[in-house]
Amino acid sequence: xxxxxxxxxxxxxxxxxxxxxxxxxxxxxxxxxxxxxxxxxxxxxxxxxxxxxxxxxxxxxxxxxxxxxxxxxxxxxxxxxxxxxxxxxxxxxxxxxxxxxxxxxxxxxxxxxxxxxxxxxxxxxxxxxxxxxxxxxxxxxxxxxxxxxxxxxxxxxxxxxxxxxxxxxxxxxxxxxxxxxxxxxxxxxxxxxxxxxxxxxxxxxxxxxxxxxxxxxxxxxxxxxxxxxxxxxxxxxxxxxxxxxxxxxxxxxxxxxxxxxxxxxxxxxxxxxxxxxxxxxxxxxxxxxxxxxxxxxxxxxxxxxxxxxxxxxxxxxxxxxxxxxxxxxxxxxxxxxxxxxxxxxxxxxxxxxxxx
Amino acid sequence: xxxxxxxxxxxxxxxxxxxxxxxxxxxxxxxxxxxxxxxxxxxxxxxxxxxxxxxxxxxxxxxxxxxxxxxxxxxxxxxxxxxxxxxxxxxxxxxxxxxxxxxxxxxxxxxxxxxxxxxxxxxxxxxxxxxxxxxxxxxxxxxxxxxxxxxxxxxxxxxxxxxxxxxxxxxxxxxxxxxxxxxxxxxxxxxxxxxxxxxxxxxxxxxxxxxxxxxxxxxxxxxxxxxxxxxxxxxxxxxxxxxxxxxxxxxxxxxxxxxxxxxxxxxxxxxxxxxxxxxxxxxxxxxxxxxxxxxxxxxxxxxxxxxxxxxxxxxxxxxxxxxxxxxxxxxxxxxxxxxxxxxxxxxxxxxxxxxx
Numbered sequence: 001x002x003x004x005x006x007x008x009x010x011x012x013x014x015x016x017x018x019x020x021x022x023x024x025x026x027x028x029x030x031x032x033x034x035x036x037x038x039x040x041x042x043x044x045x046x047x048x049x050x051x052x053x054x055x056x057x058x059x060x061x062x063x064x065x066x067x068x069x070x071x072x073x074x075x076x077x078x079x080x081x082x083x084x085x086x087x088x089x090x091x092x093x094x095x096x097x098x099x100x101x102x103x104x105x106x107x108x109x110x111x112x113x114x115x116x117x118x119x120x121x122x123x124x125x126x127x128x129x130x131x132x133x134x135x136x137x138x139x140x141x142x143x144x145x146x147x148x149x150x151x152x153x154x155x156x157x158x159x160x161x162x163x164x165x166x167x168x169x170x171x172x173x174x175x176x177x178x179x180x181x182x183x184x185x186x187x188x189x190x191x192x193x194x195x196x197x198x199x200x201x202x203x204x205x206x207x208x209x210x211x212x213x214x215x216x217x218x219x220x221x222x223x224x225x226x227x228x229x230x231x232x233x234x235x236x237x238x239x240x241x242x243x244x245x246x247x248x249x250x251x252x253x254x255x256x257x258x259x260x261x262x263x264x265x266x267x268x269x270x271x272x273x274x275x276x277x278x279x280x281x282x283x284x285x286x287x288x289x290x291x292x293x294x295x296x297x298x299x300x301x302x303x304x305x306x307x308x309x310x311x312x313x314x315x316x317x318x319x320x321x322x323x324x325x326x327x328x329x330x331x332x333x334x335x336x337x338x339x340x341x342x343x344x345x346x347x348x349x350x351x352x353x354x355x356x
Numbered sequence: 357x358x359x360x361x362x363x364x365x366x367x368x369x370x371x372x373x374x375x376x377x378x379x380x381x382x383x384x385x386x387x388x389x390x391x392x393x394x395x396x397x398x399x400x401x402x403x404x405x406x407x408x409x410x411x412x413x414x415x416x417x418x419x420x421x422x423x424x425x426x427x428x429x430x431x432x433x434x435x436x437x438x439x440x441x442x443x444x445x446x447x448x449x450x451x452x453x454x455x456x457x458x459x460x461x462x463x464x465x466x467x468x469x470x471x472x473x474x475x476x477x478x479x480x481x482x483x484x485x486x487x488x489x490x491x492x493x494x495x496x497x498x499x500x501x502x503x504x505x506x507x508x509x510x511x512x513x514x515x516x517x518x519x520x521x522x523x524x525x526x527x528x529x530x531x532x533x534x535x536x537x538x539x540x541x542x543x544x545x546x547x548x549x550x551x552x553x554x555x556x557x558x559x560x561x562x563x564x565x566x567x568x569x570x571x572x573x574x575x576x577x578x579x580x581x582x583x584x585x586x587x588x589x590x591x592x593x594x595x596x597x598x599x600x601x602x603x604x605x606x607x608x609x610x611x612x613x614x615x616x617x618x619x620x621x622x623x624x625x626x627x628x629x630x631x632x633x634x635x636x637x638x639x640x641x642x643x644x645x646x647x648x649x650x651x652x653x654x655x656x657x658x659x660x661x662x663x664x665x666x667x668x669x670x671x672x673x674x675x676x677x678x679x680x681x682x683x684x685x686x687x688x689x690x691x692x693x694x695x696x697x698x699x700x701x702x703x704x705x706x707x708x709x710x711x712x
Contacts, residue, residue, distance in 0.1 A: 053618050057413055059611035112709060115702050117472070117506070117632045124626070125633035150473070151701035214697065231704035255415035259615075262409050262622055269625040270480070276473045277481035279701070280694035287696075295700045303708050338636035340643075341570065344651045345507035345635070346471050347706040348587035350698065352659050353468060 028252060029063045032089040033082070035075045035096065038068045041216055042274045043240065046147040047091040050242070050267035057259045082243045083139050090243040091146055094132075095176055102317070103135045106327045107143070109152075109235040111178060111310045113331060116148045116237040116272050118338045123239075127330045134323065142249055144264045146242040147271025150279065154230035154298065155210030156201070156222040161230070164301055173197060174210040177313070178234035184309045194220075201225055210234065214286060215278035223286040223293050231297045233306050239268070384608060385419045388445040389438070391431045391452065394424045397572055398630045399596065402503040403447040406598070406623035413615045438599045439495050446599040447502055450488075451532055458673070459491045462683045463499070465508075465591040467534060467666045469687060472504045472593040472628050474694045479595075483686045490679065498605055500620045502596040503627025506635065510586035510654065511566035512557070512578040517586070520657050529553060530566040533669070534590035540665045550576075557581055566590070570642060571634035579642040579649050587653045589662050595624070 032051070036043045051064035067087070069075040078090035079097045095105035107128070114122060122128040123145055136143045155174065161167060168186035179189040192200055200206045202225045209226070211217045223229070242264045249257065286293050298306070318325040388407070392399045407420035423443070425431040434446035435453045451461035463484070470478060478484040479501055492499045511530065517523060524542035535545040548556055556562045558581045565582070567573045579585070598620045605613065642649050654662070674681040 053614065056614040057611060057618060059609075115705065117629060118636075120629045121633035121636070124629055151705055153701070213701065229700070231700055231708065233705070233708065236702075236705050253415075255413060258409065258412040262413060262618060266618055266622045266625070269622070273473060273476045273480055276694065276697070277477035280474075280477070280697040283697045283700065284693050295704075297704050297708055300708075307709070337640050338632065341632070341636040341639045342706065343710075344585070344587055344639065345509070345569065346592075347703065348651075348653050349471065349507055349589070349592050350703040351707070352587065352589065352653055352656075353663070354699075 026253075027061050027063060028256065029065060030088045030248065032064055032066045032091060033072050033074075033078050033087040034066060034068055034090070035078055035092040036068060037070055037075075040068075041219075042149075042271055042278060043091075043147070043216075044068065045274065046240070046267050046271040047242075049270055050263045053266060054259050054263040057263065058256055062256055062259060078243065079139075079141075082245050083141060085245055085247065088245050088248040091240065092243065093238070093240045094143065098176070101135060101139070103321065103323050103327060105177060106324075106331060107132045107135070107239065107241065109238045110314070110328075110331055111181060111234045111236075112307050113236055114335055114338070115342065116150050116239075118335065118342060119148070119237045119239060120145070120269075121338060122331065122334045126334050131323075131327050131330060135327075136243075140246045142244045142246055144242045144244070144261070145268040146240040146264065147268045148275065149212055149216070149235070149238045149240070150272055150275045151213065152232045152235035152238055153210070153213050153217070154232040154234065155208050156217070156226035157208040157228040157230060157296075158201070158204075158226045159207065160228055160296065161298055161302060163299065164305055167302065170208060171206040172208040172210065173200075173206055174208075174234065178210065180313060181234070181306055181309045184313075185305055198222065198225070212238075213275070213279050214282035215275050218282040218286065223290050227290075227292045227294055228296045229286075229293060231295070233298070233303060240271070242268075382609075383417050383419060384612065385421060386444045386604065388420055388422045388447060389428050389430075389434050389443040390422060390424055390446070391434055391448040392424060393426055393431075396424075397575075398505075398627055398634060399447075399503070399572075400424065401630065402596070402623050402627045403598075405626055406619045409622060410615050410619040413619065414612055418612055418615060434599065435495075435497075438601050439497060441601055441603065444601050444604040447596065448599065449594070449596045450499065454532070457491060457495070459677065459679050459683060461533060462680075462687060463488045463491070463595065463597065465594045466670070466684075466687055467537060467590045467592075468663050469592055470691055470694070471698065472506050472595075474691065474698060475504070475593045475595060476501070476625075477694060478687065478690045482690050487679075487683050487686060491683075492599075496602045498600045498602055500598040500600070500617070501624040502598040502620065503624045504631065505568055505572070505591070505594045505596070506628055506631045507569065508588045508591035508594055509566070509569050509573070510588040510590065511564050512573070512582035513564040513584040513586060513652075514557070514560075514582045515563065516584055516652065517654055517658060519655065520661055523658065526564060527562040528564040528566065529556075529562055530564075530590065534566065536669065537590070537662055537665045540669075541661055554578065554581070568594075569631070569635050570638035571631050574638040574642065579646050583648045583650055584652045585642075585649060587651070589654070589659060596627070598624075 032047055034047055047066055054062045076096050078092035081087045082090040093108050095108035098105040132143050171188045171190055173190050174182055175191050183189050197209050198221055201209050209222055314328050318328045390403055403422055410418045432452050434448035437443045438446040449464050451464040454461040488499050527544045527546055529546050530538055531547050539545050553565050554577055557565050565578055670684050674684045
């Protein structure tokens with residue numbers, strides 16, 4: 001390496017004529033902190049998939065050092081650590097930071113909102129990317145879609161829910177905005193640490209748990225102790241996030257910015273497809289090993305109450321904050337345009353072959 | 357450039373120590389032929405999106421020259437032209453070549469088969485990529501997913517279809533395998549050139565036209581002369597294709613192979629999202645400008661007959677050819693695993709918010 005650098009210095013004039021020549025000389029090591037622990041399945045696979053693509057495409061000029069939460073000890077501090085330059089990049093979910101930046105949560109998901117392909121279309125062909133940047137720019141950060149869990153399930157219940165009354169007083173683990181909505185319907189929303197959920201559900205300390213979907217629920221084991229798996233309403237898609245410190249981004253030459261941009265974009269799509277695959281496999285295995293496990297949908301009375309409450313709360317957020325209003329309106333308008341297409345294509349098709 | 361090459365030659369020993377240095381010197385121009393004409397919307401946008409990403413990521417070491425069908429005059433000769441080295445790459449659809457390689461068609465779509473995310477999961481997490489390569493390897497070709505149109509519509513009809521009898525004797529433009537299936541149900545399948553379809557439908561020379569979906573149907577104008585837009589069964593997803601000559605691929609250094617691989621993968625996903633967006637916008641505009649346009653689904657009697665016929669024909673193909681059997685079985689098995697997940701997630705959600 002010494003010899004090579006000497007030669008490059010000696011022929012600096014040549015390097016100017018041949019730009020790839022100069023860029024090829026410099027290696028950048030990107031320190032990335034992820035919210036997830038070391039064995040987090042598709043969530044943890046995604047930044048590693050991104051890093052592997054970027055390293056190979058850049059012929060090693062981009063390198064990554066990825067720290068899981070057991071290393072940095074701050075799973076929900078990614079936003080701060082990337083903002084203050086402790087890390088160059090983060091892999092996290094924007095709705096974890098709704099305390100600090102309330103308008104970030106809409107870029108993960110909105111209850112009764114878009115499914116994954118609709119959400120990507122909003123990001124890439126409507127106002128999504130621009131609005132997201134508007135939220136993160138004041139913090140010196142860039143934010144990019146970081147992978148979709150696909151449609152999340154409504155949770156594991158030990159009793160059937162046949163009416164709004166059945167929900168009242170139930171102790172349910174469901175975090176964030178969905179928890180706020182459920183509270184309004186009389187649910188006793190709890191937010192226990194993940195490690196306590198299985199035992200709490202088994203002992204009846206809680207009545208239901210909303211986690212993610214089969215791919216990530218499988219190893220939590222809830223299907224072993226709760227029979228009813230309800231379809232969701234609260235996260236019809238959930239897009240996690242790559243965060244980058246603007247200063248790190250600015251230091252990269254244009255070709256490596258594009259390598260990073262494309263690697264993130266591909267890894268995000270890839271996570272959606274990996275989740276589709278693993279959810280299919282996990283759901284098949286749950287049903288086979290625990291034949292009592294049954295799929296359920298909430299009755300219309302419950303869905304309508306959840307939806308009315310969601311819309312009322314969203315209207316309140318929009319009334320209080322101009323940027324929130326802009327984001328909520330944009331998502332609602334886009335859903336009105338794209339959903340009729342989803343309905344006459346995938347939905348109509350899936351219904352017409354329902355007995356397949 | 358002369359000076360730079362002289363220096364590189366003089367320090368060949370150094371270049372061996374520093375691989376990016378050597379690779380950075382060489383530019384590769386990839387000649388790509390597409391099936392599509394010059395203004396083909398999202399189909400033509402996709403190879404250009406791929407090329408732009410690859411050029412920028414490689415800092416200009418990969419360059420592309422893209423020829424549309426008006427230039428090479430062989431829209432359905434892409435397979436041959438890439439095979440014989442006249443072009444390095446192609447952007448086309450594998451089912452156009454079912455005359456030469458019958459087993460290629462399953463990599464575009466299968467009637468009553470997978471929707472787009474399920475198909476990508478089959479390609480990338482099940483046997484899809486391996487089986488596709490098994491089909492193309494004997495021809496010295498590599499094949500990669502090249503973009504998804506998303507779910508295709510069943511077509512524009514001038515009369516409602518309420519029974520199997522209503523289909524009998526109808527003159528319908530629907531090509532390929534779907535056409536074979538419809539023939540078996542008594543449909544007079546026609547395959548007029550695209551330029552004659554509008555006039556033929558208007559004059560009643562044909563009764564219905566199956567084209568793609570709103571994004572690509574809009575400028576064909578069928579919605580101006582046919583009121584009933586039926587949901588589809590024949591192409592629940594349709595993945596177009598990048599073809600690469602194996603010799604071209606082998607010439608590329610590993611970093612540029614990865615640049616090309618990732619650019620193709622991203623451009624393919626991007627086309628699926630672009631189609632989602634444009635279909636939503638086009639369907640909204642059709643309904644607004646032509647309020648008589650109505651969405652319809654074929655009655656169960658028709659769907660069941662189409663499905664039985666499809667399965668019978670697939671069984672015949674599988675019985676005659678070992679590799680066909682392997683592909684058809686793999687797709688059926690995968691659908692059995694993944695579809696229950698689609699049903700409890702996106703399908704259940706879309707149905708529960710149907711009145712949205």
